[in-house]
Amino acid sequence: MPADTGVNWNLSAGQVSSTCDSAIKLARDTIKQIDSTPADRTSFEGIHQVENAVAAMNDSLVAQSVLSQLALDKKVRDASTTCNEKQAAFGVELSADPIVYAIAQRGVVTAANAKDKKLAELYVESGRRAGAGLDAASRAKITKLFNQLNDLQIAFGRTLAEGQSSIVISKEEAASLPPGFVKTLKPAGAGYRVPVNESTISIFQEHQRVRAARQRFFMAYNTRGGQGNVQRLEQAVAIRDQLAHLLGFKSWAAYQLDAKMAKTPTRVVTFLDQIDTKLLPKAKNEVATLEQLKRAGGDTSAFARWDYAFYENELVKTKYAVNEDEVREYFPVDKVIPAVLGIYEKLLSVTFHPITPANAWAPAVLEYSISDNATGKPIGWFFLDLYPRPGKYQHFANFGLRNGRVLSDGTYLRPISSIIGNWPVGAPGKPALLSHDDVITFFHEFGHLMHSTLSTAPYETYYGTSVRTDFVEAPSQMLENWMWQPSILKKVSSNVNTGKPLPDALIKKMLALKHVADGYDYTTQAFYATYDMTIHSSGPKVAATAVWFDLQKNMTALAAVPGTYPEAGFGHLMGGYDAGYYGYLWSRVFAQDMFTVFQKGGLENPVVGTRYRKDILEPGGSIEPDKLLVAFLGRPVSYDAFYRDIGITP
Numbered sequence: 001m002p003a004d005t006g007v008n009w010n011l012s013a014g015q016v017s018s019t020c021d022s023a024i025k026l027a028r029d030t031i032k033q034i035d036s037t038p039a040d041r042t043s044f045e046g047i048h049q050v051e052n053a054v055a056a057m058n059d060s061l062v063a064q065s066v067l068s069q070l071a072l073d074k075k076v077r078d079a080s081t082t083c084n085e086k087q088a089a090f091g092v093e094l095s096a097d098p099i100v101y102a103i104a105q106r107g108v109v110t111a112a113n114a115k116d117k118k119l120a121e122l123y124v125e126s127g128r129r130a131g132a133g134l135d136a137a138s139r140a141k142i143t144k145l146f147n148q149l150n151d152l153q154i155a156f157g158r159t160l161a162e163g164q165s166s167i168v169i170s171k172e173e174a175a176s177l178p179p180g181f182v183k184t185l186k187p188a189g190a191g192y193r194v195p196v197n198e199s200t201i202s203i204f205q206e207h208q209r210v211r212a213a214r215q216r217f218f219m220a221y222n223t224r225g226g227q228g229n230v231q232r233l234e235q236a237v238a239i240r241d242q243l244a245h246l247l248g249f250k251s252w253a254a255y256q257l258d259a260k261m262a263k264t265p266t267r268v269v270t271f272l273d274q275i276d277t278k279l280l281p282k283a284k285n286e287v288a289t290l291e292q293l294k295r296a297g298g299d300t301s302a303f304a305r306w307d308y309a310f311y312e313n314e315l316v317k318t319k320y321a322v323n324e325d326e327v328r329e330y331f332p333v334d335k336v337i338p339a340v341l342g343i344y345e346k347l348l349s350v351t352f353h354p355i356t357p358a359n360a361w362a363p364a365v366l367e368y369s370i371s372d373n374a375t376g377k378p379i380g381w382f383f384l385d386l387y388p389r390p391g392k393y394q395h396f397a398n399f400g401l402r403n404g405r406v407l408s409d410g411t412y413l414r415p416i417s418s419i420i421g422n423w424p425v426g427a428p429g430k431p432a433l434l435s436h437d438d439v440i441t442f443f444h445e446f447g448h449l450m451h452s453t454l455s456t457a458p459y460e461t462y463y464g465t466s467v468r469t470d471f472v473e474a475p476s477q478m479l480e481n482w483m484w485q486p487s488i489l490k491k492v493s494s495n496v497n498t499g500k501p502l503p504d505a506l507i508k509k510m511l512a513l514k515h516v517a518d519g520y521d522y523t524t525q526a527f528y529a530t531y532d533m534t535i536h537s538s539g540p541k542v543a544a545t546a547v548w549f550d551l552q553k554n555m556t557a558l559a560a561v562p563g564t565y566p567e568a569g570f571g572h573l574m575g576g577y578d579a580g581y582y583g584y585l586w587s588r589v590f591a592q593d594m595f596t597v598f599q600k601g602g603l604e605n606p607v608v609g610t611r612y613r614k615d616i617l618e619p620g621g622s623i624e625p626d627k628l629l630v631a632f633l634g635r636p637v638s639y640d641a642f643y644r645d646i647g648i649t650p
């Protein structure tokens, strides 16, 4: 195994720009040449060459693409952002190219095997969805509409990001808020100004004792984006509807689902309706419990949406009594990382070898190589970049850095992946202490990392996690279950002071808490997803706010509040999840169904783990998810395990 990936992560801004431009130019020029020989015109070879040209470009731009999120130097980050924009524009150009589309269509009929045929089919699908098969005038119209849509989406997102909504609270109203949070607030008059956004809503609403302050926060939060964003959403819906019809679909939802596992809006709506119908009584009961808690505390006003988070937190504190800080003591990072890696090594029959010193983009990044236990052969590499630094990506996610593929000399180009995170930094001389949620997230993201390194797909286009987007979360959602198993929780925990694993009593309380709000949470998710489906399958003219009020009243335990228009702040609908929000719930069905195989065979059983590796991880997107699942399950897919998990009797 080469000691290192061979990628130069320490490029200057000038190097990023120049190598980016030349790699894109090379790919574009190469693809222009294809179709000029008889072999290209009569065989699979043409589309194979297109694929190779694009993959070669991506392989030479591994660092150039990801440094926008990771580089220490802002100039390098900016050059990388520009490179990503250029690559994206080239991708759009390629999908809509009628010549490439024709080459792909020939590839479908001349492919010699299923894996080649799938590649050609995916190019045909992408071409059809971009309008590559239409006449020049229609293609021009489609490009114009996609650009208009893009502008609306950017304006929607920018309005939200720059909105700076805030409320002013008095000193008395700040009294019940965590002191650490109050310290971050700017003074305003005799009190404080509280920013109203996604990062402040939970902490404020859960701890705010004064009902009127909760109400002010709620109203500000649910009018973010303003009427301007309501109009942008309605305009986007109209453009999407027009695009769908030009591209041969009945609605935008039908267009989007055609390239997904779910296939049709009807299948999705039926699924969402089923969840909602079965869980709505439970959601109403949960709210009734909170209402009692509120009355018992002496507040006899009607229960409103702005009361929910506060009284749910009261319930958790009083009835379940889980102390977050106590739990953190059991998850020091220096214990959690090796324990999590060890579970994956055993389960999937692989070994991770630390590489020191790491050749990475910043100090303190860990580098590993992966080898296969059965053959001893090298598989690929990964990096763990887990702590915040200025200018770095701000969430916690798996970034696949380079897809694997078969090179023209027949050798396999080994994949590179990473986890980019922002764990809290420990006190001086102490390891960082993680919450249970942090540990679950790490385990989830490492599941994606395994998908993006253990795949053996021959083509970059459908390598690893390049699967249908409503299936991509299923493997990691399945793996989250490990972090709720008492025996495994004991393995990954080790008290920072005593070295002891989590005690049974604490685990029991943590588990009891898991399903405390399933009714409320799942009906809310089903409502969001149904709203998304409804506005994207009701024609060009949609009254965005009226539809919201109507559906929320019927599908959830608490109706919408007059004067609000929450859809103006619903970024998913204008940020790439349009007619796709259902995916979060949808993929859980397959996650829980796959989990039953491990429940039967053992959560640490390498025999089951190896089957999972072979049947689910290795094929990547070369086989449709429905077929992967049947192979792994040994039977058709069932919704039962998902329903049981959320308290529905199937």
Ligand SMILES: [Zn+2]
Binding pocket: 444, 445, 448, 473, 476
């Ligand atoms: Zn995920």
